[in-house]
Amino acid sequence: MAVKQDYYEVLGVPRNASDEAIRKAFRKLAFQYHPDRNRDPEAEARFKEINEAYQVLSDREKRSRYDRYGRADAEGGFSDFGSGGLGDIFESFFGGFGTPFGGTARRAAQKGDSLRAQLTLSFREAVFGCAKEVEVQRIELCPECRGSGSEPGTRPDTCPDCGGAGQIRRVQQSIFGRYATTVICPRCEGSGAVINNPCSECRGRGMVKARRTLKVDIPAGVDDGQRLCVRGEGSAGVYGGPPGDLYVAFSVKPHEFFHRDGSDVLYDLPINIAQAALGDRVEVPSLDGNVELKIPAGTGSGETFRFKGKGIQRVDGKGKGDLLVKVDITTPQRLDKNQRRLFEELARVLPRTEPPRDAL
Helix, strand or coil, X not given: CCCCCCHHHHHCCCCCCCHHHXXXXXXHHHHHHCCCCCCCCCXXXXXXXXXXXXXXXXXXXXXXXXXXXXXXXXXXXXXXXXXXXXXXXXXXXXXXXXXXXXXXXXXXXXXXCCEEEEEEECHHHHHHCEEEEEEEEEEXXXXXXXXXXXXXXXXXXXXXXXXXXXXXXXXXXXXXEEEEEEEECCXXXXXCEECCCECCCCCCCCEEEEEEEEEEEECCCCCCCCXXXXXXXXXXXXXXXXXXXXXXXXXXXXXXXXXXXXXXXXXXXXXXXXXXXXXXXXXXXXXXXXXXXXXXXXXXXXXXXXXXXXXXXXXXXXXXXXXXXXXXXXXXXXXXXXXHHHHHHHHHHCXXXXXXXXXX
């Protein structure tokens, strides 16, 4: 048989490719060009070339003759694949289209759905942590049949169609031969069992809807917009899978005096002109009680003083933030006679500031 195209080029492998590399290349191309999957008119011809190349290069004797003589039928002959040959090869690789590479079609365990809830916290609750209750509606295993779907005292029967395997095997004939397809059993939906005496509580589904009130322990330091994952408090899993999770999102109310920046707490401290000019000692509030702040003489408006470790506990437990106190020099709006006299006297002795002339 004359070689129309280099078999190595057909499979896209080098001439020194290993048996495993040839096998992998064939698997990839066979899936891509099989006529039952690829509706391109040229796919059928391409698929024939791929299988022809594989039958030669996967056989050591035929490959050796092909490498020496440029043809596989020299000194022995190469018989083209016939009815059944291609199907057997394809099945040995893939186990049918229903379950690629010989996998099982039985229903796999699936994790249950996750749930979401919203909680509004006060500033104090978010900073110090607390316990809250959350109401959720979720899917649970039926308490009567414990998820079996059968009436208590009875058991599901083995599916007569698949014999309990959860899958059925179908053999089909194509122009290239036979190939097998393994699919999920439509009668039992992959469970391998059928319920002839369904549970009266869940009607054979094995699952029920339930409304639950859950206690959630909120750690210290959570912030507005953050979420807490409560493992295993979502809906029940399917086919033996684990339950889902509950995600609780937080909305934190603002505080009257404190502001938050991550794990730091900000506090604005109003002081008068005399305190700023002469200096003073004042007590300011913090999360742990009052702390004393020494205001140096000549302090300007907007200056910030930091108290290390007086902020909010970090959620990861790695210490606390800081308390930042920003001073704000206030100007009196109303003065009595004595105060006005003192300010007038002060104005006479203090240097008057003038804006620069001809600044440009």
